[in-house]
Amino acid sequence: MSVTHLTLRRRLRERGLDGVTLLVLPGVLFVLVLFIYPFIYGLVLSFQPKEGGGWLANYRKFFTEPFLYETIWLTLQIAIPATLLNTVLSVPVALRVRLMKRQKLLTTILVIPITLGTVMVADGLLTYLGPRGWLNRILLEFGISDSPLRLIHNYWGVMLSLVISGFPFTFLLTLSYVTGIDPALEQAGAMLGARSRQRFFRILLPLLAPGLAITLALAFVQAFTVFPSAILLGAPAGPTRVISIVAYQAAFEQFDYPLASAIAMLMALIQVVIIAALLGARTLVFRGPVSTGKG
Amino acid sequence: MHRSLGEKLWSFTIWAVVVFFVLNLLAMIGSVVVDSLGTHWFNTWLPAGFTPQWYVMAWEEFQLPQILLVTAEVVGAVVLISGLIGVPTAYAMARRNFPGKQAVMLLFLLPLLVPPITYGIPMATVLYQAHLAGTIWGVILANLVPTVPFVILIMIPFVEQIDPRIEAAARVFGAGMGRLFVQVLVPLLTPGILAALLLVLVRTIAMFELTFLTSGPTSQTLVVALYYAVFAAGVRSQQSIDAMAVVYMVTTLIWLLIALQFVNPTQIVTRAKQ
Amino acid sequence: MPIASRDFRELRLEGVGRDFGQLHALRDVNLTVRRGEFVALLGPSGCGKSTALNCISGLLQPTDGTIWLDDKRLDEIGPEDRGFGMVFQNYALFPHMTVRRNIGFGLTTQRRPRDEIERRVNEALALVRLETQGEKLPGQLSGGQQQRVAIARAIVVEPPLVLMDEPLSNLDAKLRLEMRAEIRRIHTMLGCSTIYVTHDQEEALSLADRIMVMIDGQPRQIGTPEDLYVRPSSAAVAEFMGYRNLLTSPARTVPGGVGVAIKIGGADVLGTAMAPVDGQATVAIRPDDLHPTADGPIAALVEIAEYHGRDFYAVARGRDGEDLYFRSSQRVSPGETVYLSAPRERVLVFPA
Numbered sequence: 001m002s003v004t005h006l007t008l009r010r011r012l013r014e015r016g017l018d019g020v021t022l023l024v025l026p027g028v029l030f031v032l033v034l035f036i037y038p039f040i041y042g043l044v045l046s047f048q049p050k051e052g053g054g055w056l057a058n059y060r061k062f063f064t065e066p067f068l069y070e071t072i073w074l075t076l077q078i079a080i081p082a083t084l085l086n087t088v089l090s091v092p093v094a095l096r097v098r099l100m101k102r103q104k105l106l107t108t109i110l111v112i113p114i115t116l117g118t119v120m121v122a123d124g125l126l127t128y129l130g131p132r133g134w135l136n137r138i139l140l141e142f143g144i145s146d147s148p149l150r151l152i153h154n155y156w157g158v159m160l161s162l163v164i165s166g167f168p169f170t171f172l173l174t175l176s177y178v179t180g181i182d183p184a185l186e187q188a189g190a191m192l193g194a195r196s197r198q199r200f201f202r203i204l205l206p207l208l209a210p211g212l213a214i215t216l217a218l219a220f221v222q223a224f225t226v227f228p229s230a231i232l233l234g235a236p237a238g239p240t241r242v243i244s245i246v247a248y249q250a251a252f253e254q255f256d257y258p259l260a261s262a263i264a265m266l267m268a269l270i271q272v273v274i275i276a277a278l279l280g281a282r283t284l285v286f287r288g289p290v291s292t293g294k295g
Numbered sequence: 296m297h298r299s300l301g302e303k304l305w306s307f308t309i310w311a312v313v314v315f316f317v318l319n320l321l322a323m324i325g326s327v328v329v330d331s332l333g334t335h336w337f338n339t340w341l342p343a344g345f346t347p348q349w350y351v352m353a354w355e356e357f358q359l360p361q362i363l364l365v366t367a368e369v370v371g372a373v374v375l376i377s378g379l380i381g382v383p384t385a386y387a388m389a390r391r392n393f394p395g396k397q398a399v400m401l402l403f404l405l406p407l408l409v410p411p412i413t414y415g416i417p418m419a420t421v422l423y424q425a426h427l428a429g430t431i432w433g434v435i436l437a438n439l440v441p442t443v444p445f446v447i448l449i450m451i452p453f454v455e456q457i458d459p460r461i462e463a464a465a466r467v468f469g470a471g472m473g474r475l476f477v478q479v480l481v482p483l484l485t486p487g488i489l490a491a492l493l494l495v496l497v498r499t500i501a502m503f504e505l506t507f508l509t510s511g512p513t514s515q516t517l518v519v520a521l522y523y524a525v526f527a528a529g530v531r532s533q534q535s536i537d538a539m540a541v542v543y544m545v546t547t548l549i550w551l552l553i554a555l556q557f558v559n560p561t562q563i564v565t566r567a568k569q
Numbered sequence: 570m571p572i573a574s575r576d577f578r579e580l581r582l583e584g585v586g587r588d589f590g591q592l593h594a595l596r597d598v599n600l601t602v603r604r605g606e607f608v609a610l611l612g613p614s615g616c617g618k619s620t621a622l623n624c625i626s627g628l629l630q631p632t633d634g635t636i637w638l639d640d641k642r643l644d645e646i647g648p649e650d651r652g653f654g655m656v657f658q659n660y661a662l663f664p665h666m667t668v669r670r671n672i673g674f675g676l677t678t679q680r681r682p683r684d685e686i687e688r689r690v691n692e693a694l695a696l697v698r699l700e701t702q703g704e705k706l707p708g709q710l711s712g713g714q715q716q717r718v719a720i721a722r723a724i725v726v727e728p729p730l731v732l733m734d735e736p737l738s739n740l741d742a743k744l745r746l747e748m749r750a751e752i753r754r755i756h757t758m759l760g761c762s763t764i765y766v767t768h769d770q771e772e773a774l775s776l777a778d779r780i781m782v783m784i785d786g787q788p789r790q791i792g793t794p795e796d797l798y799v800r801p802s803s804a805a806v807a808e809f810m811g812y813r814n815l816l817t818s819p820a821r822t823v824p825g826g827v828g829v830a831i832k833i834g835g836a837d838v839l840g841t842a843m844a845p846v847d848g849q850a851t852v853a854i855r856p857d858d859l860h861p862t863a864d865g866p867i868a869a870l871v872e873i874a875e876y877h878g879r880d881f882y883a884v885a886r887g888r889d890g891e892d893l894y895f896r897s898s899q900r901v902s903p904g905e906t907v908y909l910s911a912p913r914e915r916v917l918v919f920p921a
């Protein structure tokens with residue numbers, strides 16, 4: 001080997017490039033081929049409408065057909081309340097649970113709906129919330145309602161399924177953020193005269209805020225892309241015609257792949273906009289370490 | 296500690312909400328199980344009698360043996376391949392700082408942050424063009440997209456936890472890369488690998504959208520078959536559908552329980568928390 | 570509103586105890602802290618000193634006993650209402666607030682007028698000599714500076730009592746000495762009553778007016794630094810206070826007030842009984858009190874000798890095989906035989 005060859009290898013190694021670094025290649029290639037490439041392909045395809053009409057025809061079609069553009073509103077109508085409810089509720093529950101001694105049982109139970117997935121939860125709710133299901137039976141038996149509540153095949157069914165699968169998720173995330181806050185901070189607040197409410201708003205909440213922004217973003221993304229629940233538990237023709245449904249229909253029922261890609265791109269765009277807004281808001285608050293360090 | 300009446304009331308309310316949630320959750324699962332085992336069930340709390348007939352019916356009607364086999368094949372392949380690709384990649388990411396590393400990290404994060412249906416539709420389109428969709432390999436490839444990055448992201452901290460001086464010591468005693476991996480790294484990484492692969496297993500069994508978009512009639516996993524069954528609920532008997540749902544639930548929960556011996560419930564959720 | 574103003578006569582702990590399940594973390598604590606006093610709670614890890622402090626602060630409720638501030642009963646009142654200042658071991662500064670807002674937090678909770686808060690915060694900043702750091706975040710400060718902010722935050726509310734939980738244990742040695750001087754300076758200037766928890770006997774001796782030594786959840790001795798240094802009440806306390814030589818020996822009281830006859834290193838020596846002894850005893854001697862002399866009674870073989878500039882710290886083995894720690898201003902070397910002696914008043918004999 002010549003001297004220059006050796007130096008090149010050494011120089012590369014010093015920059016972090018050697019045989020070991022090549023190990024990332026399979027993973028990188030994999031993601032590039034099966035994730036990035038389809039996205040780009042889909043983006044390009046979205047500009048090639050099946051029936052011609054210019055490169056924006058698919059997007060124009062989306063925004064001119066009420067059947068299509070209403071889905072944005074319908075999806076947001078489900079996703080935003082579900083996200084807010086799940087995230088807001090997770091905070092007081094996480095704050096209480098972190099004081100518990102045996103959290104594992106509770107967290108295990110709450111992981112079950114996440115593990116089972118949306119299809120199973122949908123089937124469960126269809127049985128449980130049905131007109132003859134246990135919930136309605138209890139309501140009737142105890143006189144809380146005169147007739148069975150219509151909770152399936154409508155907006156409420158989908159909303160409830162999002163809560164059942166979404167709340168454990170936001171709860172576990174929030175719990176991990178909450179337990180990362182040094183308990184001495186609250187103790188110091190108490191010593192300085194702050195009561196529970198003051199401690200929450202002036203100490204805990206500001207420190208939780210960056211984590212909550214992430215939780216909101218992740219929860220929103222889950223809720224916005226709701227799919228099987230909207231079909232099985234909702235009324236996919238009407239009130240719960242979410243955007244993922246029309247994307248799916250365009251691809252697999254109308255075989256209009258360009259339109260489907262356009263809708264998928266729009267879905268991605270809306271998610272990116274909302275996430276960017278949340279993460280942007282996050283940069284405005286303190287994001288440093290929340291367990292106080294030592295000298 | 297000293298708590299005012301207001302604080303106690305608030306605490307009680309929160310507990311009431313949690314208990315309410317858990318009760319409803321358990322009742323939901325319970326009603327599916329009871330329904331699957333009951334004979335006739337119309338306007339009473341519990342069915343008139345109990346029978347396993349729906350399971351037998353579901354077994355044949357929904358071709359459960361074949362579906363279970365396909366599910367096992369898909370899940371097995373996904374677990375194996377994502378481990379084989381993910382672990383070495385995680386090692387390289389943990390041990391090397393190269394230009395563009397941040398970009399590569401972002402590349403691995405994206406499939407975890409973007410929800411499956413969003414990238415599933417373009418990906419399914421591509422797979423259809425490649426004539427892979429509808430086959431079992433199409434399903435496997437589709438499911439690998441989120442799991443390979445998942446394994447990578449979970450394994451990186453495990454690799455970083457191993458003292459690099461142990462590897463240096465192995466090299467000093469003459470171990471080449473292969474031997475280093477097999478005799479030193481993998482044994483030390485086994486708890487992490489186990490955790491990661493079990494989580495992949497559980498997530499893949501429950502992964503609906505990707506399989507749904509890329510599967511054909513012979514390559515459906517259990518969860519997709521369940522979807523179709525529920526979708527066609529008017530045609531099939533609800534109770535045999537619930538029987539199938541119970542089979543799915545038991546499969547998932549068994550693996551969940553096994554996974555929980557090795558991991559914390561939180562890790563199933565926090566896929567990419569920077 | 571905090572229940573106590575700056576003026577109070579005494580804080581009394583009566584029979585205070587705290588259990589955690591089966592564990593008696595704290596038992597039988599009886600302590601009176603007078604206004605202006607600096608009291609140290611001293612003891613090894615796990616002795617209950619932090620538990621005691623947390624009971625006083627209100628962060629823990631005692632399972633036994635009562636706590637009084639003059640004639641007001643404290644143990645049923647929450648920490649928010651006691652009005653004490655507290656400095657935590659890891660400072661517990663609010664990371665998202667500036668130094669100013671951290672210090673002013675207690676005043677803001679009391680809803681003081683803004684100009685009053687600003688004035689008092691400035692005074693506190695000046696007191697701890699951090700006038701220029703007011704707008705910084707805690708993460709931008711060094712350990713010593715964070716410590717000073719924590720102190721300022723505790724005292725700005727003019728509490729009747731300041732509680733400090735091992736505040737210096739996270740600092741390096743040099744900084745620790747500096748901060749010790751700071752704490753003493755501030756205490757002298759403000760005269761605020763302080764209860765200070767530490768495991769470092771040097772710290773306690775240099776800072777406190779009175780020290781309470783705790784071992785295994787119970788107070789063992791309460792006294793001035795000199796009391797504890799010169800007259801520990803038991804072998805356990807002596808061990809903690811730096812009496813590194815703890816030897817077992819038969820003991821026989823010599824009539825006529827002469828002392829107690831014991832054996833050290835096989836030699837016959839006289840000691841002072843701290844309590845009635847008969848039969849077996851534990852003998853405690855400080856290394857500084859044990860010196861090699863020309864004709865000392867205790868012959869021992871030097872094993873280790875460390876050069877410490879002005880003295881040598883050494884370990885020698887006596888004829889009965891026990892290790893003896895001593896100090897010598899003359900050079901000693903391993904392998905040398907030395908003849909050690911200690912004055913009778915500095916050889917403390919305790920019942921076994």
